[in-house]
Amino acid sequence: MKIVPLDPTRSAAPSPSEPDWPALMRRIAEHQDREAFGRVFAHFAPRLKSYLMRTGSSDAAAEELVQDALVTVWRKAAMFDPAQAAVSTWIFTIARRLRIDAARRHLLDGAGDECFEFDHLPADQADVADHADASRQCRRVRDALSRLPPEQAQVLRLSFYDDEPHARIAAELGLPLGTVKSRIRLAVTHLRKLLES
Template structure:
């Protein structure tokens, strides 16, 4: 890890002394981000809000289990939320939806660049829809949430080799799909 973050220290304060101010700061920062992440993963807004609150309650109850040498606070907290949602969906017998990817905002400089950017974004989104959900998940964490492969492995409780293999296979499939003429994989 790159050293402790402020969020790491806040979780440790919750673990040591049940510091309510530290927890409030964590809640204010992470609850809206968890809700947005869960909504992008297919949860309806009310359910995403419930999962986010449940995850933060787990942070309060299990803060002493956090180890900043193994993961950053954000990775640990997002993993809790993701795992809670998966547990509930499995318990209810529902199929896990493929996570939605946020490609972010791109601001081209010229009007013709705007058209090309939108066309490229549409092609990438279309290609991503052709990946398996487990491939989408590793791509999202590695490229859109900027986690290292080791952090992705820890976040998903998978072996590092499995994560690397999924990313490699996803990239090969994406390259193949994006090399096709427009409209062939939609």
């Protein structure tokens, strides 16, 4: 599918016959409804592409990211929770995360090396003492994490190591958002005490 850009002269006001997006998402999640997905795709693809290009993606990269985002919507439609976010917020969050991941991959693959003068950077190789200290600290954190209650360790790993937003953690674990936030706060407090002892 080719993504058609938004017409800039078109009014941004929603039409009176705005689709029931949560209902369309339910149809996609429960019945793999291609017609519902087609409507979601037709509405959101040009908006996502416009957003991605405004945030610095090239035309081709934005096109690819939109395709990836909407494939994710198709595959993970069952994870959408209208109590947590609007359909548009959920879809744009998926696109944003994919854009961030793509930017990280771009840097890790060395595609941006020509932008940096690495010869002018100060040496940052840790000496043996620094390396040993970092290893010790890593072991302490790992040990402290293993001593947390399992439900606290789980939300902490999802939030800090997997960089998942709280709403997504709540959706994945089937918990209220407030419970996830409370567990993370408790886990951080508990972890701090364990590391200070």
